[in-house]
Amino acid sequence: MQPCIITVAITGSVPRKKDTPAVPVTVAEQIESTHEAFxxxxxxxxxxxxxxxxxxxxxxxxxxxxxxxxxxxxxGMIVQFSTGARGRQLSERGGMLYLRPDMASLATGSVNFPxxxxxxxxxxxxxxAQTMLDYEVKAECEIFDLAMLYNAxxxxxDGLLASPPHVQFVLGVKNALPARRExxxxxxxxxxxxxxxxxxxxxxxxxxxxxxxxxxxxxxxHCRT
Amino acid sequence: MQPCIITVAITGSVPRKKDTPAVPVTVAEQIESTHEAFxxxxxxxxxxxxxxxxxxxxxxxxxxxxxxxxxxxxxGMIVQFSTGARGRQLSERGGMLYLRPDMASLATGSVNFPxxxxxxxxxxxxxxAQTMLDYEVKAECEIFDLAMLYNAxxxxxDGLLASPPHVQFVLGVKNALPARRExxxxxxxxxxxxxxxxxxxxxxxxxxxxxxxxxxxxxxxHCRT
Ligand SMILES: [Zn+2]
Ligand SMILES: [Zn+2]
Ligand SMILES: [Zn+2]
Ligand SMILES: [Zn+2]
Numbered sequence: 001m002q003p004c005i006i007t008v009a010i011t012g013s014v015p016r017k018k019d020t021p022a023v024p025v026t027v028a029e030q031i032e033s034t035h036e037a038f039x040x041x042x043x044x045x046x047x048x049x050x051x052x053x054x055x056x057x058x059x060x061x062x063x064x065x066x067x068x069x070x071x072x073x074x075x076g077m078i079v080q081f082s083t084g085a086r087g088r089q090l091s092e093r094g095g096m097l098y099l100r101p102d103m104a105s106l107a108t109g110s111v112n113f114p115x116x117x118x119x120x121x122x123x124x125x126x127x128x129a130q131t132m133l134d135y136e137v138k139a140e141c142e143i144f145d146l147a148m149l150y151n152a153x154x155x156x157x158d159g160l161l162a163s164p165p166h167v168q169f170v171l172g173v174k175n176a177l178p179a180r181r182e183x184x185x186x187x188x189x190x191x192x193x194x195x196x197x198x199x200x201x202x203x204x205x206x207x208x209x210x211x212x213x214x215x216x217x218x219x220x221x222h223c224r225t
Numbered sequence: 226m227q228p229c230i231i232t233v234a235i236t237g238s239v240p241r242k243k244d245t246p247a248v249p250v251t252v253a254e255q256i257e258s259t260h261e262a263f264x265x266x267x268x269x270x271x272x273x274x275x276x277x278x279x280x281x282x283x284x285x286x287x288x289x290x291x292x293x294x295x296x297x298x299x300x301g302m303i304v305q306f307s308t309g310a311r312g313r314q315l316s317e318r319g320g321m322l323y324l325r326p327d328m329a330s331l332a333t334g335s336v337n338f339p340x341x342x343x344x345x346x347x348x349x350x351x352x353x354a355q356t357m358l359d360y361e362v363k364a365e366c367e368i369f370d371l372a373m374l375y376n377a378x379x380x381x382x383d384g385l386l387a388s389p390p391h392v393q394f395v396l397g398v399k400n401a402l403p404a405r406r407e408x409x410x411x412x413x414x415x416x417x418x419x420x421x422x423x424x425x426x427x428x429x430x431x432x433x434x435x436x437x438x439x440x441x442x443x444x445x446x447h448c449r450t
Binding site: 112115116118119144175186190 | 344345371
């Protein structure tokens with residue numbers, strides 16, 4: 001078994017201060033929370049940023065500030081930028097990749113989320129993958145539904161994802177794949193057939209987090225907190 | 226094993242006269258082609274209609290004309306209207322359900338298609354399902370990706386799909402689920418767990434059509450031509 005990579009996603013794209021006063025929203029808060037997680041053993045930080053109204057943002061300046069803070073306070077920590085859809089313009093989602101984070105997320109398909117369509121049109125995905133190659137940013141393919149796994153394999157085949165690829169199976173988002181162990185087992189078995197060289201993690205949303213981490217460890221993947 | 230239901234989808238949403246001169250596009254052509262299929266044994270007609278420019282349309286008058294022609298020429302044939310996304314406005318896709326066809330298609334999630342996002346937002350799906358209930362139209366849940374199967378089960382749980390539900394597993398659309406036998410086997414096994422009362426069919430697109438029909442027969446489903 002490979003060593004477990006503990007990931008921290010300090011600020012997601014959903015909670016706001018009014019819902020969860022402890023959620024780190026400003027750049028300073030995000031850096032400090034990431035630092036705490038780093039001292040507790042996290043080695044990878046998954047970064048979303050917010051604008052002054054606490055809305056999801058693609059602002060390169062905010063991404064750059066968080067990146068610089070993590071590099072300063074958390075030496076060696078892997079920085080991963082989110083290119084996720086929620087509340088962000090399609091045209092801006094990859095606009096901060098020139099900052100060359102270590103990694104960036106790449107959803108390789110479209111799927112329903114609780115209240116909206118997580119939209120990633122085919123051409124957009126390919127453009128984002130090419131931009132990551134251009135800036136030598138390693139992609140983490142986010143697999144919210146099964147077809148996205150086969151799409152990731154198509155990207156590898158077409159030279160749009162560096163080898164070995166890395167995928168994350170996300171379970172427990174309402175309207176996307178549920179947190180069912182047999183689903184993860186099937187995904188991992190298919191991955192081993194179509195992308196045997198790939199590394200993988202699994203993430204469970206909300207109350208499914210610990211359960212999915214546990215399955216991932218048993219099935220030989222990395223884990224994420 | 227249940228008897229095999231032979232379905233005919235005379236006019237899809239893609240081919241045009243310039244690509245495939247034999248494709249039936251006018252109402253008269255569609256009725257005549259359906260009649261031929263009916264005489265050859267098809268018992269269910271899946272209906273898309275086109276406007277004068279051969280574009281996909283939701284025009285209730287065209288649906289009504291095809292429906293009337295099939296009722297007249299093909300007595301007893303099951304008429305299923307498509308509510309599919311390709312080239313149609315979200316707000317109009319269910320606008321012909323007041324015609325009370327026997328069945329209508331209902332994609333229970335969003336997924337990438339070859340060149341665009343097959344968009345079916347969560348609220349839209351629920352609204353369409355409710356309209357089908359109101360007009361006593363039986364839904365055929367179109368499963369283009371795995372999460373759509375669990376979404377269909379949620380609709381049954383919430384009283385938005387009549388029991389027993391009917392699902393169709395669609396394989397071989399580029400960027401959606403590929404035509405892999407283990408994918409269909411997994412879908413059928415999950416269906417039996419979460420919706421044991423459901424009936425199902427499987428459809429393979431293009432060159433996968435015969436292969437997928439064959440798997441469906443072996444796995445106990447209906448088939449579709
Ligand atoms: Zn600090
Ligand atoms: Zn994220
Ligand atoms: Zn005739
Ligand atoms: Zn159709």
